[in-house]
Amino acid sequence: MRSADLIITNAHILTVSAQGEIAHGCIAIKDENILDVFEGENKSYQAETLIDAKGKLVIPGYVDCHTHLVHAGSRAHELQYRLQGMRYQEIQKKGGGIYATVRATRAASAEDLYRQSLERARLCLEHGTTTAEIKTGYGLEPDTEKKMFDVIRRLNNESALETVATFLGPHVYPEDKDPDAYMNWLLGGGLDLAKERAAFVDIYCDAGAYSFEDTEKFLRAAKAKGLPLKIHSGQFEPLGGTGLAAELGAVSADHLDHVSEAEFDAMLRAGTVPVFLPGCSYYLKTAYPDARPYLDAGMPVAIATDYNPGTCPSLSIPMMMSLAVMHMGFTPGEALTAVTLNAAKALRRDHRIGSIEKGKQADILICETDELTDLITLFGVNTIGTVVKKGAVL
Ligand SMILES: [Zn+2]
Known part of the structure; x- marks a missing residue:
């Protein structure tokens, strides 16, 4: 098992990268950065902090x-x-x-x-x-x-x-x-x-x-x-x-x-x-x-x-x-x-932020909704559940 600081499991991830949409996957985070993004259950990483996203939408900050x-x-x-x-x-x-x-x-x-x-x-x-x-x-x-x-x-x-x-x-x-x-x-x-x-x-x-x-x-x-x-x-x-x-x-x-x-x-x-x-x-x-x-x-x-x-x-x-x-x-x-x-x-920072990708800064939102369309239809409603900035849960 590799060590991470934080693992988000059971997530519906919109990576906004070449990896596209991951209907059910995990994100491993270490030292402010994204260590890994993958489909399925976590069998490779251990961490002190685990967040079960419960199938909710997970998107870049x-x-x-x-x-x-x-x-x-x-x-x-x-x-x-x-x-x-x-x-x-x-x-x-x-x-x-x-x-x-x-x-x-x-x-x-x-x-x-x-x-x-x-x-x-x-x-x-x-x-x-x-x-x-x-x-x-x-x-x-x-x-x-x-x-x-x-x-x-x-x-x-x-x-x-x-x-x-x-x-x-x-x-x-x-x-x-x-x-x-x-x-x-x-x-x-x-x-x-x-x-x-x-x-x-x-x-x-x-x-x-x-x-x-x-x-x-x-x-x-x-x-x-x-x-x-x-x-x-x-x-x-x-x-x-x-x-x-x-x-x-x-x-x-x-x-x-x-x-x-x-x-x-x-x-x-x-x-x-x-x-x-x-x-x-x-x-x-x-x-x-x-x-x-x-x-x-x-x-x-x-x-x-x-x-x-x-x-x-x-x-x-x-x-x-x-x-x-x-x-x-x-x-x-x-x-x-x-x-x-x-x-x-x-902002010329797309090499560091703006997507959920290996090596990028861990700026991640766990929403309280299941689908991207919910963010549009629930206008005026704050759909953000958990905010992760530089790997830290706020
Ligand atoms: Zn202005």
Whole structure:
């Protein structure tokens, strides 16, 4: 008998790897990693901890590849404006929207910002998210951006949630500072900060956010520094950011409600991961984009929450899967791959996470349901029973 730390037996495993579906099998885990995944009963491994999955569904930990999880304050009161039919840009003009969160995040102490964010990290884990990308961008000035990076790192070190930091200094133009002076900081000190602290840089290129010209300046400067690129583009208007990002070799392009054919082709050529954010369409009551052409073209399509306090205050990946299947053309299987392996690709971590495979990190969910379709049909219900992160049962 070989020794393991943890063995999950009697499991209906969706590996999201070449091994496919294992109707009845086991997973052996040692030293944070997956030692073996096999069909049938366990006759080869002994371990101190055994979990009988009782035939339930076992899947890779969810990877939320696009969030704004670190911020202070709430914008729940903006719901009333939305229900009156006020548009996102109008709420922003009234001093709400991103600027309200910027003011609250600047004012919060590092400790307070950490504590508020930790509550959200716990919610992520409860709903099966074991890795989350988290963006800065509620500072719009250097000190608060640094404070956000500190909190993202502290969450990674002190909570079970694995975090990936993205520099989103160019989230919107600051309302209380000279936009040109801020742009100069972004291109100089901002990118230096990103080089030191971030895995990716990102820019919001859209109506009410950064212009195409400034987006091009920023992304080219970031690329010249060797920083991997992401973009928020085509949410409200097709300013051309999606195609530009793809031509510059961006790792992912996110939102994609409005994308031209040429931009679609550029993404396909570049291997840019399309990231869809169905929670925004749900909460902003806008049309859902059709993901089918991207899936049919064989692109590694991902889905994320875009958790943020204004346009998608939900951290539930299963809810996003359900929306994507009901409104955006995904099959349940494609939705699962989109929130695991393909989301890991959008973070360049697919060699470590996103599937249940020998040698990968043991990030595993034991669900309280039997079949994949249950995750879609039981929308709004938390179907997660047990979360295993880096081999540890949470
Ligand atoms: Zn976003």
